[in-house]
Amino acid sequence: MKTQERSSAGVGRGAALTAPAGDRLPSPPRERKPALAALAVLLILLGALGATVLVMRAGDRVEAIALTKRVPQGQPIPDSAIKSVMVAEDSDIKYVRWEQRGLLKKYRSAADLVDGTVLVGSMLTKEKGLGPGxxxxxxxxxxxxxxxxxxxxxxxxxxxxxxxxxxxxxxxxxxxxxxxxxxxxxxxxxxxxxxxxxxxxxxxxxxxxxxxxxxxxxxxxxxxxxxxxxxxxxxxxxxxxxxxxxxxx
Structure with missing residues (x-):
């Protein structure tokens, strides 16, 4: 009788010791967030597209006219005073293009222009002669x-x-x-x-x-x-x- 009780007690203690290992909770499954993944991919694509646009805009360059010496106000701009330079195209800046250099003989400088100036339309005028007086x-x-x-x-x-x-x-x-x-x-x-x-x-x-x-x-x-x-x-x-x-x- 006592032997059976001891056996039952031993079995009970062994079961008590081994029970937690068998009752361990499984790790929760990793939660998938497809919306966040899609957003990350979209941001990557937008960044790549923006970089591509910047590179393409940087490549949009035009051949403009720059001065190689000073031209005082009211003076014509001779061929000896100009050179070709490449500048980034900008719709807000009306550069005088190199292919338009033949038209310079019809214009004069509207202000004192220094060496290195890249010509824009506002720097030129068709007015000739001197000011009054x-x-x-x-x-x-x-x-x-x-x-x-x-x-x-x-x-x-x-x-x-x-x-x-x-x-x-x-x-x-x-x-x-x-x-x-x-x-x-x-x-x-x-x-x-x-x-x-x-x-x-x-x-x-x-x-x-x-x-x-x-x-x-x-x-x-x-x-x-x-x-x-x-x-x-x-x-x-x-x-x-x-x-x-x-x-x-």
Missing amino acids: KAVVGLSLKSGQYPPRLKEGDTVTAYRVGRESSAGGDDGSGDGSSGGSERGSGSTGNATIAEGAKVQSIKSGSDDSLASSGNLPVSVVVDKSDAAVLTAAASNGEVSLVLDSDGGS
């Missing part, structure tokens, strides 16, 4: 009568520089140091002739006649009220140009 005066300047780095488009002040002795200085009237004579006389002291003058053009020194004379031909735009005095002084070689602090770049 303006005149162009040609000068022939010797070394020392102009700044060494003078460029087209610079803003300068024209001064009368008195000669040390006038051509007919034996009459004593040509006091070159007095500085109190009138603007129109040929042997005066220093005086301002024209302020805010604009250098319109500077002729290259490659011409044989220029090389022989040693002078630099410069055309400046001045107020008409200053043109007569400046011309008279220029004819006597008594003009010196000084670069203004805000003139040119």
